[in-house]
Amino acid sequence: MTSLTRPRRAFAHRLDVKVSPYLYIAPFFLLFGAVGLFPLVYTAYVSMTDWNLLDTGRDWVGLANYAELMADPYFWNALFNTVSLWLLSTVPQLLAALFIAHMLNRSLKAKTFFRMGVLLPNVTSIVAVTIIFAQLFGRDFGMVNWLLGVFGAEPIDWAAGTLSSHLAISLIVIWRWTGYNALIYLAAMQAIPGHLYEAATIDGAGQVTQFWRITIPLLRPTIIFTAVVSTIGGLQIMAEPLLFQAGTGNPTGGSDRQFQTVALYLYEQGFARYEFGYASAIAWTLAVVIVIMALVNFTITRRIKSA
Amino acid sequence: MLAGRSGRPRVAACLIGAAVLLTACGSGGGGQAAGGGASGEQKITLTLNLFGNMGFKELYAKYEAAHPNIKIVERTSAYNDHHRNLAAHLATGRGAGDVEGVDTGFIARFRQTPQHFTDLNKQGAAALKDRWLPWKWEASLARTGEQIGYGTDVGGLALCYRRDLLEKAGLPTGRDEVSKLWPDWAAYFETGKKYTADKPEGTAFFDGAAQIFNAMIGQAPVGFYDTADNVVVGGNPEVRKAYDQVVAAVAAGESAKLVGSTPEWNTGFAKSQFATIACPAWMLAKIQDQAKEFAGKWDIAAIPGGGGNWGGSYLTVPAQGKHVKEAVELIAWLTAPEQQIEVFKTHGILPSTVATYDKPEVTSLTHPFFNDAPIGKIFTTAARNLRPQYQGPRAGDIQTALRDGINRVEQGKQTPEESWQQILRDVDRIKQ
Numbered sequence: 001m002t003s004l005t006r007p008r009r010a011f012a013h014r015l016d017v018k019v020s021p022y023l024y025i026a027p028f029f030l031l032f033g034a035v036g037l038f039p040l041v042y043t044a045y046v047s048m049t050d051w052n053l054l055d056t057g058r059d060w061v062g063l064a065n066y067a068e069l070m071a072d073p074y075f076w077n078a079l080f081n082t083v084s085l086w087l088l089s090t091v092p093q094l095l096a097a098l099f100i101a102h103m104l105n106r107s108l109k110a111k112t113f114f115r116m117g118v119l120l121p122n123v124t125s126i127v128a129v130t131i132i133f134a135q136l137f138g139r140d141f142g143m144v145n146w147l148l149g150v151f152g153a154e155p156i157d158w159a160a161g162t163l164s165s166h167l168a169i170s171l172i173v174i175w176r177w178t179g180y181n182a183l184i185y186l187a188a189m190q191a192i193p194g195h196l197y198e199a200a201t202i203d204g205a206g207q208v209t210q211f212w213r214i215t216i217p218l219l220r221p222t223i224i225f226t227a228v229v230s231t232i233g234g235l236q237i238m239a240e241p242l243l244f245q246a247g248t249g250n251p252t253g254g255s256d257r258q259f260q261t262v263a264l265y266l267y268e269q270g271f272a273r274y275e276f277g278y279a280s281a282i283a284w285t286l287a288v289v290i291v292i293m294a295l296v297n298f299t300i301t302r303r304i305k306s307a
Numbered sequence: 308m309l310a311g312r313s314g315r316p317r318v319a320a321c322l323i324g325a326a327v328l329l330t331a332c333g334s335g336g337g338g339q340a341a342g343g344g345a346s347g348e349q350k351i352t353l354t355l356n357l358f359g360n361m362g363f364k365e366l367y368a369k370y371e372a373a374h375p376n377i378k379i380v381e382r383t384s385a386y387n388d389h390h391r392n393l394a395a396h397l398a399t400g401r402g403a404g405d406v407e408g409v410d411t412g413f414i415a416r417f418r419q420t421p422q423h424f425t426d427l428n429k430q431g432a433a434a435l436k437d438r439w440l441p442w443k444w445e446a447s448l449a450r451t452g453e454q455i456g457y458g459t460d461v462g463g464l465a466l467c468y469r470r471d472l473l474e475k476a477g478l479p480t481g482r483d484e485v486s487k488l489w490p491d492w493a494a495y496f497e498t499g500k501k502y503t504a505d506k507p508e509g510t511a512f513f514d515g516a517a518q519i520f521n522a523m524i525g526q527a528p529v530g531f532y533d534t535a536d537n538v539v540v541g542g543n544p545e546v547r548k549a550y551d552q553v554v555a556a557v558a559a560g561e562s563a564k565l566v567g568s569t570p571e572w573n574t575g576f577a578k579s580q581f582a583t584i585a586c587p588a589w590m591l592a593k594i595q596d597q598a599k600e601f602a603g604k605w606d607i608a609a610i611p612g613g614g615g616n617w618g619g620s621y622l623t624v625p626a627q628g629k630h631v632k633e634a635v636e637l638i639a640w641l642t643a644p645e646q647q648i649e650v651f652k653t654h655g656i657l658p659s660t661v662a663t664y665d666k667p668e669v670t671s672l673t674h675p676f677f678n679d680a681p682i683g684k685i686f687t688t689a690a691r692n693l694r695p696q697y698q699g700p701r702a703g704d705i706q707t708a709l710r711d712g713i714n715r716v717e718q719g720k721q722t723p724e725e726s727w728q729q730i731l732r733d734v735d736r737i738k739q
Contacts, residue, residue, distance in 0.1 A: 054416065
């Protein structure tokens with residue numbers, strides 16, 4: 001009996017060791033294949049067709065959509081707006097998050113309250129937040145203009161200008177995501193051994209020196225992570241500019257497209273004009289832009305230690 | 308042995324699990340069938356996907372009472388979201404309601420793909436054809452002859468104004484005197500200058516130039532399209548004339564510079580930011596919602612230039628529906644004159660069914676919110692005077708391009724000429 005079962009058991013064991021890990025990770029890859037990879041490939045296919053959602057036929061046009069896109073001033077306008085919004089929101093956001101994390105890392109009373117508090121903006125509905133911010137930045141009865149009036153300044157038509165609308169929309173993004181990044185930084189800061197700071201204190205290093213010489217270098221992997229994630233998120237901004245012109249119903253991002261992002265332009269072409277082929281080409285181009293920007297960011301933030 | 312022992316319970320567990328699932332499904336299906344049998348007839352739920360307030364809600368109970376096997380569910384979403392979803396549901400072949408509302412701005416686009424809709428001509432539409440204004444019937448008729456929708460309302464135009472604000476600016480306030488102030492648009496903008504000279508602080512003559520522009524274009528015999536579906540924005544002198552007139556009025560400070568249907572525009576009603584507004588019949592419901600505290604201060608005068616249409620809707624039955632026959636019966640009932648009279652009486656939404664215009668209960672209707680204005684008389688006259696205008700497939704998108712262009716001038720971003728050139732470029736892109 002035993003002599004017979006041993007090879008079978010050994011086989012089952014080998015099978016278990018070799019195959020099981022793949023089975024355990026299979027659900028992720030199956031899901032990824034269904035909701036990640038397939039849409040990616042299918043979008044690439046659609047981007048090479050001329051397909052209007054309401055018409056039945058779709059014609060193969062090769063790279064014509066991409067050629068058209070490269071010559072489309074509204075695409076370049078949207079790309080400029082996207083990069084501008086991303087810079088205006090990400091840079092202050094990560095700096096503020098570092099500062100807040102540093103403050104939260106000190107011995108505070110009601111620590112948990114404050115730590116959870118900074119995350120609150122992130123759990124609120126993006127729709128509600130944007131609508132409230134759009135009202136704060138309203139032209140005639142907005143609170144920001146009222147405050148400006150208190151100081152004797154002229155009211156600003158925030159949605160009308162390029163810079164003014166970018167500032168207002170960036171503020172929404174900053175308000176929502178700073179706390180989230182602060183918590184990530186805080187977690188990383190708490191992993192830094194306390195004796196490093198003790199030794200530095202004995203050597204006579206002040207708070208500021210300690211922050212720049214110990215905290216920042218040891219946070220490097222975390223900073224890379226947040227920079228890359230914020231790049232991916234920041235370049236896909238859509239809901240904020242869409243809702244910032246609430247009620248007009250068209251995703252043009254202002255009267256002169258002054259705050260239309262690439263994602264919003266994609267949405268306009270796909271779901272207001274129903275040009276799915278062209279929208280798919282925008283989607284793929286945006287994906288490539290994001291990969292390039294994320295790589296650039298990765299290279300820049302990697303240099304933190306050597307600096 | 309060991310392997311067998313550890314393996315067997317797992318297999319058994321799987322089998323049991325599968326069996327439980329199967330029985331659960333089975334009993335569910337059985338229960339449903341039994342329930343259907345008990346009530347004698349299968350209960351049919353008809354879904355209506357509409358936008359805004361089309362005024363049918365009060366009618367459903369009546370229809371359900373007469374048809375005990377029908378249950379009606381209305382889903383309402385915002386104007387643009389609604390049409391966007393409808394396009395997606397038609398393209399994918401699933402998800403559309405049994406009945407879908409379609410606005411004038413989109414009907415020409417949807418009638419290009421009649422295969423997505425039930426051809427009402429094959430469902431007895433011919434017998435009902437005379438119900439509607441002829442142009443209303445033709446607007447939802449495909450080039451290949453399929454009728455994709457039954458008309459609901461028309462946006463016969465009038466002009467709503469605030470009596471108290473005109474009075475403060477030293478202008479007359481009576482309905483007829485006010486109508487006499489503006490026989491045409493030039494006179495309207497002249498009145499605007501007088502208003503602006505003595506206006507109450509914080510107000511303007513009209514809400515926004517793009518809305519006034521829409522009303523003006525609504526009166527032109529030709530709008531953005533000729534009848535062969537060619538875009539004629541650049542070549543149509545009426546468009547340029549209306550554009551020049553509204554931007555001149557903006558320069559004269561007559562506009563409150565608000566974009567229609569935005570939250571700021573809604574606030575504008577409550578904060579008395581404007582004294583007059585172009586008023587298609589469906590606007591009455593909006594004004595009442597937004598300006599509750601000004602009941603009795605609003606009134607309705609004739610539109611400069613007379614006649615004109617802005618907006619109006621259709622009910623369609625997507626071909627993908629499971630209950631096409633019942634849905635067609637429902638929309639035929641909802642658009643019948645008897646029901647349309649009710650809609651007009653409760654919501655002020657003007658029917659496109661001609662027979663209603665002679666009914667004394669319609670013509671004698673007055674509206675207390677608008678200082679007892681005879682809305683029945685005003686809007687049925689407007690509808691009769693209406694010169695139909697042909698709508699092309701992308702009329703809605705072109706209207707948005709013009710709105711944005713006019714808005715750029717209001718915001719001071721561009722000169723009128725710069726903005727006009729950009730409008731022409733945008734329209735060229737839409738054409739393709």
